[in-house]
Amino acid sequence: MCGRIAITGAGIVSALGTGLDETCRSLMENICPIAPPKHLKTIHSNLPCGEVDLSDAQLYDLCHEDRGRVLSRSSLLGIVAARQAQEDASLVPGDRVAFINGTTVGGMDITERYYKQYFQGSDYDALIPLHLDGVSTDAIADSLECDVVFTDVISTACSAAANAIAMGAELIESGRFDIVIAGGTECLSKYHLNGFNSLMILSQEPCRPFDAGRKGLNLGEGAAYIVLESKAHAKERGARIRAFLSGWGNTCDAYHQTASSPDGAGALEAMLKAIQVARLQPSDIDYVNAHGTGTENNDLSEGKALMSLFGDRMPYVGSTKCFTGHATSAAAGLEAVISILCLEHGFVPANLRFRTKDPGLDFSPVAEKKENIKLNHVLSNSFGFGGNDSSLIFSRAEL
Amino acid sequence: MKRSPVYIKASSHICAQEPFSTLESFSPLPQDGAMVLCKDPDFRPFIPPMVSRRMNSIVKRSIAVSRHVLDKAGIQSPDAIISGTGIGCVGDTEVFLKQMLDNGENMLNPSRFICSTPNTIGSQIAIYLGSRGFNSTHVNDMFAFEGALLESVMLLQKGSVENVLLCAADQMTDGLYGLLDRDAFWKGIPVSEGAVGFVLSNSPGGVAVDDVMLTRSNPSWEVDRILRENSLEWKDIDAVVTSLLPGESSERFAFVPEGVQMLTYKQYCGQYFTASAFGLLYCGEVLQRRGKSGRILLASCNRGTYSFILTSSVCTN
Numbered sequence: 242m243c244g245r246i247a248i249t250g251a252g253i254v255s256a257l258g259t260g261l262d263e264t265c266r267s268l269m270e271n272i273c274p275i276a277p278p279k280h281l282k283t284i285h286s287n288l289p290c291g292e293v294d295l296s297d298a299q300l301y302d303l304c305h306e307d308r309g310r311v312l313s314r315s316s317l318l319g320i321v322a323a324r325q326a327q328e329d330a331s332l333v334p335g336d337r338v339a340f341i342n343g344t345t346v347g348g349m350d351i352t353e354r355y356y357k358q359y360f361q362g363s364d365y366d367a368l369i370p371l372h373l374d375g376v377s378t379d380a381i382a383d384s385l386e387c388d389v390v391f392t393d394v395i396s397t398a399c400s401a402a403a404n405a406i407a408m409g410a411e412l413i414e415s416g417r418f419d420i421v422i423a424g425g426t427e428c429l430s431k432y433h434l435n436g437f438n439s440l441m442i443l444s445q446e447p448c449r450p451f452d453a454g455r456k457g458l459n460l461g462e463g464a465a466y467i468v469l470e471s472k473a474h475a476k477e478r479g480a481r482i483r484a485f486l487s488g489w490g491n492t493c494d495a496y497h498q499t500a501s502s503p504d505g506a507g508a509l510e511a512m513l514k515a516i517q518v519a520r521l522q523p524s525d526i527d528y529v530n531a532h533g534t535g536t537e538n539n540d541l542s543e544g545k546a547l548m549s550l551f552g553d554r555m556p557y558v559g560s561t562k563c564f565t566g567h568a569t570s571a572a573a574g575l576e577a578v579i580s581i582l583c584l585e586h587g588f589v590p591a592n593l594r595f596r597t598k599d600p601g602l603d604f605s606p607v608a609e610k611k612e613n614i615k616l617n618h619v620l621s622n623s624f625g626f627g628g629n630d631s632s633l634i635f636s637r638a639e640l
Numbered sequence: 641m642k643r644s645p646v647y648i649k650a651s652s653h654i655c656a657q658e659p660f661s662t663l664e665s666f667s668p669l670p671q672d673g674a675m676v677l678c679k680d681p682d683f684r685p686f687i688p689p690m691v692s693r694r695m696n697s698i699v700k701r702s703i704a705v706s707r708h709v710l711d712k713a714g715i716q717s718p719d720a721i722i723s724g725t726g727i728g729c730v731g732d733t734e735v736f737l738k739q740m741l742d743n744g745e746n747m748l749n750p751s752r753f754i755c756s757t758p759n760t761i762g763s764q765i766a767i768y769l770g771s772r773g774f775n776s777t778h779v780n781d782m783f784a785f786e787g788a789l790l791e792s793v794m795l796l797q798k799g800s801v802e803n804v805l806l807c808a809a810d811q812m813t814d815g816l817y818g819l820l821d822r823d824a825f826w827k828g829i830p831v832s833e834g835a836v837g838f839v840l841s842n843s844p845g846g847v848a849v850d851d852v853m854l855t856r857s858n859p860s861w862e863v864d865r866i867l868r869e870n871s872l873e874w875k876d877i878d879a880v881v882t883s884l885l886p887g888e889s890s891e892r893f894a895f896v897p898e899g900v901q902m903l904t905y906k907q908y909c910g911q912y913f914t915a916s917a918f919g920l921l922y923c924g925e926v927l928q929r930r931g932k933s934g935r936i937l938l939a940s941c942n943r944g945t946y947s948f949i950l951t952s953s954v955c956t957n
Contacts (some may be wrong), residue, residue: 251911260929284745315876345757356741359819366822373727374758375781379943392945393787394780396728396758404776411794416641417853432737435745436753493721493766493775507772626754627763629775 246410246486247475248467248635250330250422252322253578255463255565256291259303260325268590271610275447275459275566281429288443291461292429292568293318304384305579312380313348313371314428315464319381321467322574326379326422330468330480331510332387339391339418340407341399343425343603345570347374350430383425391418396570398625399532400491401425402465402542403573403633409469409488409613420472423575424466433569434460440499448535448567450560451544451606453597458534461566467581484581487618487636488521490514494628500538505546507630512550512620515632521618526556526634528589530576530621531606533560534567543622544602556620559592559607573623573631580635588612642869645848645952646796649803649841650712651921654678654701655834655909660708663925668907669830673887675817676910677832687768696755698729698811700904701835706765706807713839719801720774721766724788726781726913727816728758734815739753761809774801782942783854784808785917789949790852796842803842808917809835825911825942829885832910836917846952847924854947860895863937866950876935879903881923883916883940892941916940920949927953 253260256274257267267274278290280297293300300317301308304324312320319342332338348371355365370376374394382389391412397407401567409423437443437460444457467486475482492514494507501508516523532543547558561579568575583589592606617637624630653659657666669676671901677778678701683692686704695703700722708717736752737899754760759777766775778787785808792804812833820826840849855862867873879901882893886907896902903926909918913940916938923936930953 276748290859342760353737356737369819373781375783377725378780385845386867388857390855391853392780392856393778393790394784395787396764396777396779397775398757408776408791411791411798415643415797418796420859431740431745435740435748436736436750436756438745439748439750439753441750483783491774491776493763493772495766495770495772497767498760498763510772611928626757626768627759627775629759629763629777 246413247470247472248486248581249470249475249480249482249485250326250371250468251417251483251578251581252325252329253465254293254318254321255568255575256293257463257564259321261582265586269588271591271593273447273564275594278429283431283434285434285438287445288438289447289459290429291459291568293462302378309366311351311371313343313350313377314350315346315426316377316380318428318464318617320384323381323385323422323466326466326468327385327387334386334388336387336420338387338389339412339421340364341393341395341405341421341423342378342381343395343405343574344374344377344427344572345396345398345401346427346430346433347377348372350428353430353432397629398627399569399572400623400625400629400631401570403623403631404491406467406577406633407491407631410486410489413469413471418468419471422466422471424577425571426464427462427569427571429460429462442536443629444535448563449594450533450535450563450592451540451597451599453599455535455537455540457536459566461568463565463568463571463575465571465578467577482638484584484638485636486633488515488519488634490518490632492630494630496628499626501542501624503542505542506618507628508543508546508622508624509549511630511632512546515620515634519634521628523550523553526618526620527616528557528583528619530580530619531558531560532622532624533562535562541599541601544599548603555604557589557607557611558604559589561590563593576621577633580621583619583637584616584637587614587616641832642853643797646793646840647844647845647846647848648924649707649839651838651924652705652709652712653834653836653918653921654681654705655666655918656832657908661789663929666908669910674830675812676832678833696729696732698809699761702761702809703768704806705835705837706805709837709839710805715803715839717769717771718803718805720804721762721797722788722792722804722806723762723772723777724784724914725761725779726760726810727782728779729755729760730816731811731813732756734813734947741841765807782913783945783947785914786852786854786947792840793849793852796840801834804840806838806840810913812912828888829906830910832913834909834918845928847951849949850952851950854945856945859865859946862946862948863895866948870950874900878934881905881919881936881938893939923951927951931955
């Protein structure tokens with residue numbers, strides 16, 4: 242049943258820029274912002290990242306937040322994106338809204354800066370609670386003008402924002418809320434850059450998803466939210482519908498804490514569930530915005546799952562992490578907004594830097610951008626540590 | 641809109657009380673203790689020692705309580721595993737963070753990082769049980785459990801799944817206690833930890849969860865909605881079980897009319913992020929022993945947000 246959940250607003254901040262227009266332009270013009278970190282203070286200058294090119298101070302100004310009030314970078318990025326989404330959907334005070342946030346890092350950037358001082362005195366006590374994912378989420382909810390009467394935070398690592406969007410869809414379908422803002426936020430921190438580095442899955446060059454010579458992923462950061470509404474509610478208040486969320490699927494690979502199963506069983510199951518919920522056939526999918534991190538393990542496992550699902554009728558497949566880096570818990574939010582832009586503007590972004598087909602896969606991703614095409618359904622994959630695999634399907638508004 | 645209830649088929653806990661114990665043996669925690677840790681069971685019946693040695697305490701407790709509650713419910717592998725945790729595997733997070741701050745950003749051991757994400761709990765349960773169904777983790781501080789319960793209820797009401805393993809767990813460390821102790825919220829009762837598991841089902845039988853919601857708005861509006869949508873009045877509520885600490889003023893629950901019995905549970909489980917899961921277990925224990933039909937509203941409050949869980953039992957005698 243396509244078109245039951247309307248998407249009436251979207252907001253995004255990532256390495257690609259701030260807002261829908263800048264994001265769309267960067268994707269269309271093949272601008273790759275992956276570069277050594279500039280704002281994150283780390284010794285790992287050899288590890289390129291998809292960093293949002295705004296200092297914390299610039300983010301405070303962009304949010305009109307008082308710099309005396311300490312906020313985690315995740316909250317600041319979240320405020321920028323959530324306010325855009327609210328404005329895009331023309332939500333106003335009095336609108337009763339649920340806010341579902343996907344995040345894992347939360348306020349770790351603050352914790353890692355002040356942790357030692359916390360144990361040396363009481364000067365920084367007020368900052369301690371900022372570590373909590375719920376506190377950084379509430380800071381975003383509090384910054385909105387609409388009445389956020391409900392918040393929830395989902396942390397399934399790299400699929401968190403997808404599961405936040407799915408939870409939002411269930412809240413609407415069950416009639417509990419008419420309007421939900423859902424997505425995710427994640428900032429770069431030394432903690433998670435070093436964590437991924439210790440796993441030896443970070444590439445020292447800009448990543449090359451699905452390429453035979455891929456060397457790992459680049460971390461990214463950002464925040465993105467979409468506004469979900471029942472179709473009836475959106476029509477009743479005359480909201481502009483950008484696209485529909487037509488399917489969502491969640492499974493657990495149950496294979497390994499940090500590796501995907503070789504045959505991509507969990508990934509395949511998540512995609513099948515999403516297609517089933519959308520009441521579509523695999524052949525209806527025009528473009529797969531892949532998880533495509535650029536690690537040896539993910540791309541092979543996801544590729545195998547795509548081959549099982551689509552056989553010799555492979556739709557366009559590409560990863561936009563070659564533009565944004567892997568923004569972990571925010572990734573599915575960024576890719577939801579990018580998928581919506583693709584549906585609205587009829588294009589598929591290039592899977593940058595693809596040169597050589599992986600011998601283990603019998604398809605190649607979209608090496609060059611495709612323009613002026615009609616996309617009806619886009620499937621977006623997000624797979625997290627622990628095998629938390631989720632797929633979302635976005636469909637064109639005019640179907 | 642009145643929705644169909646979901647049913648608690650089994651519940652179990654590992655916390656400051658004797659592991660897996662029931663209402664009769666619950667005893668109040670000593671009021672002078674600052675931190676009271678879990679009473680761990682012998683893990684060998686649940687996890688082979690070779691495997692459990694590599695697990696942190698929160699994952700071990702979560703797997704043990706999950707296996708215990710699934711056995712009680714007679715289910716091998718649940719259709720969905722939904723977890724709630726306020727701060728996840730904080731012990732491993734602290735170790736990795738300290739290594740990074742003390743030794744610089746080099747030569748870090750990945751094993752602590754791998755275990756430090758909150759979804760380690762739910763995914764380790766899934767890996768251990770071989771459950772490839774729905775799997776999600778909610779981390780909304782003091783309301784992490786309520787988020788997980790609400791998602792469980794929605795999936796069951798929709799019929800997407802027939803049963804859910806719901807697990808709520810938090811651990812306490814010396815480091816975390818040292819930081820939380822600065823906040824008034826954590827004073828007045830022992831800070832503790834625990835893992836509570838439920839098997840929920842959409843087939844009737846057992847204590848029912850009739851409604852669950854949290855609100856950042858006016859709590860009395862939300863309670864009124866819950867009563868109205870479930871065709872109830874205050875006189876139908878036998879007791880309100882609150883998140884209040886012993887001796888704490890009940891001012892924040894002033895919307896409960898006089899004459900309604902008020903009960904608390906944190907004297908048994910202490911204060912921790914997902915303590916309200918123990919609160920639901922406590923409601924179930926009380927309802928099961930009434931010998932007649934009954935209704936209990938579980939109400940929690942933190943930083944201006946309230947949660948409400950309406951539970952009931954139908955006496956079949």
